[in-house]
Amino acid sequence: MPVIAPMPAARPTRIPSQRDGADQSASAENTVAAGTTVDHLTETYRAHYRSLLGLAALLLDDTASCEDVVQEAFIRVHSARKRVRDPEKTLAYLRQTVVNLSRSALRRRILGLKLLSKPMPDMASAEEGAYDQLERDSLIKAMKGLQRRQREVLVLRYFADMTEAQVAETLGISLGSVKAYGSRGIAALRISMEASA
Numbered sequence: 548m549p550v551i552a553p554m555p556a557a558r559p560t561r562i563p564s565q566r567d568g569a570d571q572s573a574s575a576e577n578t579v580a581a582g583t584t585v586d587h588l589t590e591t592y593r594a595h596y597r598s599l600l601g602l603a604a605l606l607l608d609d610t611a612s613c614e615d616v617v618q619e620a621f622i623r624v625h626s627a628r629k630r631v632r633d634p635e636k637t638l639a640y641l642r643q644t645v646v647n648l649s650r651s652a653l654r655r656r657i658l659g660l661k662l663l664s665k666p667m668p669d670m671a672s673a674e675e676g677a678y679d680q681l682e683r684d685s686l687i688k689a690m691k692g693l694q695r696r697q698r699e700v701l702v703l704r705y706f707a708d709m710t711e712a713q714v715a716e717t718l719g720i721s722l723g724s725v726k727a728y729g730s731r732g733i734a735a736l737r738i739s740m741e742a743s744a
Contacts, residue, residue, distance in 0.1 A: 583628040583637045591637050592621055599645050606649035616652060620644035689739035697732030700725055 596617065603613035624631065624640050631640055690698055696718075703714045704725075715725045 583624075583631040583634045585625070585628070587634050588621070588625055588628055588637060591641065595638055595641065599641060602642060603645050603649055606646065607652060612652055616645055616648045619648055623648075685740060685743045686736075689736050689743070692739055693732050693735055694728075696720075696724075696728045697735065700728040701732045701736070704729055 599617045599620065600613055603616045604610070607613050607616065620641050623644055624637065628637075631637055690701070693701070699718060700714055703709045703717060704711065709717065711722055711725045711729075715722045718725070720728075
């Protein structure tokens with residue numbers, strides 16, 4: 548288990564004595580806490596490393612990332628140890644740091660996945676492409692065999708995606724004629740396509 552290298556301990560602050568004329572509660576408010584010592588942080592590291600690793604493992608999926616997060620948490624708390632005024636709260640700070648670092652790691656992963664190029668859709672096999680080409684060729688041949696008005700109505704209605712009213716307006720014929728040419732054209736196409744199959 549790696550151990551955090553000790554750094555010089557913080558200088559203890561002077562606690563005013565009762566001779567200073569202040570009462571004990573006032574003197575306690577005026578003192579500045581020395582913060583968590585390196586020795587206390589090292590002991591916390593030795594005692595709680597595995598539990599913090601388990602906490603990270605609940606949030607992340609691989610051991611290497613968990614170890615990195617726990618190490619980074621100890622480094623950050625070590626750097627900010629003077630701000631941890633109550634040494635008893637060192638473990639709580641470490642746990643919160645592990646959670647925050649795990650969240651950051653997950654956010655980076657999600658962002659990385661979003662930025663990855665999207666895979667190309669599966670290409671059709673050569674057989675599928677050839678079959679599609681045959682179907683297109685037989686459809687074009689069958690369309691050429693229709694009467695001119697039937698072909699015009701079907702092309703405008705189904706390939707240009709126009710409504711029946713738009714087709715009637717475009718061709719200058721009545722809506723009833725569009726419906727009649729369309730139904731006769733589809734019936735003729737069906738017969739022609741079944742014959743060629």
